[in-house]
Amino acid sequence: MELNDLERQRAEKVTRLQEANVAPYPHRSHRTHTTAQAIAAFEASVADGSPAPQVTVAGRVVSMRNMGKLMFAHIEDAADRLQLFIRSNDLGEDAFNLLKRTVDLGDFVEATGTMVRTRTGEISVQAETVTMLAKAITPLPIPKELEDEQGNITRFSAFSDIEERYRQRYADLAVNREVREIFRVRSRMITALRSWLDSHDYLEVETPILQPIYGGAAARPFTTFHNQLKQNLYLRISFELYLKRLLVGMYERVYEIGRDFRNEGVSYKHNPEFTQLELYCAYTDLYGIMETVEQMLAHVAEATLGSRQLSFAGQDIDLTPPWRRATLRDVIQQATGIDYVAYPDADRLRTEMRQRGYAAASDASWGHLVDTLLGEAEPHLIQPTFVHDYPVEISPLAKHKPDDPTHVERFELFVGGMEMGNAFTELNDPFEQERRFVQQGRAYEAGDQEAQPMDEDYLQAMMYGMPPNGGFGLGIDRLAMLFTDHRSIRDVLLYPHLRSRDQ
RNA sequence: GGCCCGCUAGCUCAAUCGGUAGAGCAGGGGUCUCUUAAACCCUUGGUUACAGGUUCGAGUCCUGUGCGGGUCACCA
Secondary structure (H helix, E strand, O other): OOOOHHHHHHHHHHHHHHHOOOOOOOOOOOOOOOHHHHHHHHHHHHHHOOOOOEEEEEEEEEEEEEOOOEEEEEEEOOOOEEEEEEEHHHHOHHHHHHHHHHOOOOOEEEEEEEEEEOOOOOEEEEEEEEEEEEOOOOOOOOOEEEEOOOOOEEEEOOOOOHHHHHHOHHHHHHHOHHHHHHHHHHHHHHHHHHHHHHHOOOEEOOOOOEEOOOOOOOOOOOEEEEOOOOEEEEEOOOOHHHHHHHHHOOOOEEEEEEEEEOOOOOEOOEOOEEEEEEEEEEOOOHHHHHHHHHHHHHHHHHHHHOOOEEEEOOEEEEOOOOOEEEEHHHHHHHHHOOOHHHOOOHHHHHHHHHHOOOOOOOOOOHHHHHHHHHHHHHHHOOOOEEEEEEEHHHOOOEOEEOOEEEEEEEEEEEEOOEEEEEEEEEOOOHHHHHHHHHHHHHHHHOOOOOOOOOOHHHHHHHHOOOOOEEEEEEEHHHHHHHHHOOOOHHHHOOOOOOOOOOO
């Protein structure tokens, strides 16, 4: 370990404790109360006139005010802070002086004593003993805080360097309480999703992450290799094909929450690995899925935030069903003035787009150009909106509309200007599915690296008969962004992907 | 990948036209038995991201590299 000056001073304090026969890292704590429980116990004793409770509390030292033979400190545990009122008289001179010479901000300590109210009215522990639980060596950037009459907290020189916060998330979490809350919200949100799905007869399953053939989405995969089997493998880009095989196997409602991996650009809304919910439901279709999604997410919002209304990027969003439904054609026409149906091939659509001042890559297929146009509309889709009826070219796993073979029964869900999810009436005709795979193969050979490879085993499954069904995929990270009002996916990932830094 | 911005003490930030690298907090030494951004006195701490260049002299100007942020492209 290479230590800087401050760390060296703290390491010396470890030695000082050892010399005084005090363990700097004792095996266990003897906490009897969390800080909140200690305060509650004190208030209860005041209410019924019983003697003030004796407690042992534990936590990280987050502030200290030393006054010679008297010391005030706050400790913080997972939820709250509590003041320690430490007097030389109560501890004994030796113990008090040792504490004074060895304790730093950031250390974990335990204090035993009686709950009291100090002269300024703050509920505190009047400590009889203060024990080191874990000496911190690297100083944590714990900011000073000022709380006004209304309880508003002003922080001074808070740890705010974005890069360091991501790289050393433990330090970020330790000193920025609101960051801890983000991940509590995220966890509640996922719990609520599971609970809703479980109570609607969905079975949670797990499917392979290491796959010999990837598929189910338009994306480039990560590749890896099994040494002993000498087998090339891909990290999954979606769960879709494995989940739909389970409908062949007579489960009617299945879902999985897990990680997808896509070997693509990193941005404020893309991380190389991200969390996805996919669900499949037999005997329903795209329109049934719309209702499922509305009900589910309205429930999740209430269970997580206590409301169906939320605020994201300065805009009020209402998740109360029913949600707006609009065709892709209408949405694009409203945003760009272009009716893509009137330009049914890539050359004509490209020309029209360029005339109207939109970028259109020379090598882009018609489907990609339509997708580019959707990108123009996306930022305007603030309230929850099901954008439905997509061109078949960019939807190889969806069933076409009964009256229009050029479009499929598919929607993408947009909220807050972000794409949140994607759903189809799932294709279950093995002959049609084979033609779509062949078409994708041609696209791949033509240079589309996101085209999906043929999956013979998936076709085999479908040939045994797959019930008509609807499926839905939801970006959990993006939902977390929405629920916590953060515009960067990195803010809702505990450990976002970052480049390695030179040592 | 293109373009723009950033990187200075443990943390948050200064540093004028290119002229001795500073402050607050944290740390160390003191005073102080009801403080709460405690206060007061003294004080340690720097490869200015890295490598090179221009210059008598570079945190500052130039080139390159790294990392991050933004944006465009890509990406359902």
